[in-house]
Amino acid sequence: LAKTTQPISMDSYEGQEVNITCSHNNIATNDYITWYQQFPSQGPRFIIQGYKTKVTNEVASLFIPADRKSSTLSLPRVSLSDTAVYYCLVAGGGATNKLIFGTGTLLAVQP
Amino acid sequence: GAVVSQHPSRVICKSGTSVKIECRSLDFQATTMFWYRQFPKQSLMLMATSNEGSKATYEQGVEKDKFLINHASLTLSTLTVTSAHPEDSSFYICSAGTTANNEQFFGPGTRLTVL
Numbered sequence: 001l002a003k004t005t006q007p008i009s010m011d012s013y014e015g016q017e018v019n020i021t022c023s024h025n026n027i028a029t030n031d032y033i034t035w036y037q038q039f040p041s042q043g044p045r046f047i048i049q050g051y052k053t054k055v056t057n058e059v060a061s062l063f064i065p066a067d068r069k070s071s072t073l074s075l076p077r078v079s080l081s082d083t084a085v086y087y088c089l090v091a092g093g094g095a096t097n098k099l100i101f102g103t104g105t106l107l108a109v110q111p
Numbered sequence: 112g113a114v115v116s117q118h119p120s121r122v123i124c125k126s127g128t129s130v131k132i133e134c135r136s137l138d139f140q141a142t143t144m145f146w147y148r149q150f151p152k153q154s155l156m157l158m159a160t161s162n163e164g165s166k167a168t169y170e171q172g173v174e175k176d177k178f179l180i181n182h183a184s185l186t187l188s189t190l191t192v193t194s195a196h197p198e199d200s201s202f203y204i205c206s207a208g209t210t211a212n213n214e215q216f217f218g219p220g221t222r223l224t225v226l
Contacts (some may be wrong), residue, residue: 032213043115043204043217044155054218086155095208095215111125 004088009106020076020105025069033064034070036087038104044085044087048073051093075107083109114138115207124195125226131191132221134205140185141207145215146178149202158221161188195225 005023012018024033029036037043050062051070061074070073075082085104091097114137124130132143139202140147143162147155159180161167167180192199202222206213 034214036217041202041220041222042119043206043220045217046214064215080169094210094212095212096210097208098157098160099206100146100157101147103154 003100004090004102005107006088006092006102007103008103009108011108011110013110014079016075018082018107018109020073020075020086020088020107021070022073022090023070023089027068028092030092031090032093033068034099035060035062035064035073036088036091038085045061047086055091061065064071078107078109080109080111085106113137113207113212113214113216115141115194115199115205115218117203117205119221120219121222121224121226123226127194129191129193130223131189132203132205132223134188134190134218136186136207136216139207139209139212139216141188142185142209143207144182144188144190145206145208146180146190147204147206149204149220158190165177184200192223195223197225198212199223200225 034049035047038044042097047064048060055062063072089099116135118133140154145218146158149155158173159169161168161180161182163185169175182188206215206217
C-alpha cells in the first residue's frame with residue numbers, strides 16, 4: 001500500500017481557504033485517493049475521493065496532478081467546526097480494500 | 112451516507128475479563144468489515160479485516176487469540192478482547208464496506224478502559 005506524507009499540523013482562521021497537501025510517491029495505477037475527517041473520540045468521516053484531475057463536492061475540492069504523486073484537499077472558508085484531523089489515504093478502488101492511516105494533519109481553526 | 116453503529120460506546124472492565132464490541136451496518140450489507148485501534152494522539156491502526164463467513168485476516172503484530180473477530184452475518188461483526196489488560200485500553204473503531212460502493216463507512220468508536 002502506498003505510503004502518504006502530510007504536514008503534522010496547520011493553523012488557519014475562520015473564513016479562510018485551507019489547502020492540505022499529501023504526498024504519495026508510490027501510488028499504484030489502480031489506487032484512489034481518499035480524504036477522511038476525524039473529530040476527537042469519533043470515527044472518521046468520508047470527505048472526498050478522486051483518481052485524477054479535480055473533484056468537487058459540497059464540502060471540499062480535491063486536486064490531483066497528472067503524475068498523481070500528490071494531492072491537495074481544499075476546504076473553502078473554514079469555520080471553527082472544521083477543527084479536526086484530516087487523513088489522506090491511498091488504496092485500491094472499492095470499499096472492501098483495507099485502508100492504512102498515516103499521521104494525518106491536525107487543522108486548528110481560530111476565530 | 113450509510114450508517115454503522117458500535118455497541119457499547121464505552122466500557123470499563125477489570126483486568127483479566129473479556130469484552131465484546133459489536134459493529135453493525137444498519138442500512139446496508141457489508142461485504143467486509145475492518146477493525147482499528149487508536150491510542151490517544153495517534154492515528155488509527157488497522158487490526159484486522161473480516162469477510163462474512165470466513166476467518167479474519169490479522170495485521171502483523173496483532174494477536175489473533177487475544178482479539179477474536181467474528182463476522183457471522185453481512186450486518187454484524189464482533190471484536191472480543193480476551194483477558195483484557197490496562198495496555199489494551201484504547202479507542203476501537205470498526206468500518207464496513209461493500210463492493211457496490213467506493214466509500215468505507217466508519218462506526219462511532221468504542222472507548223475501552225481496563226482497570
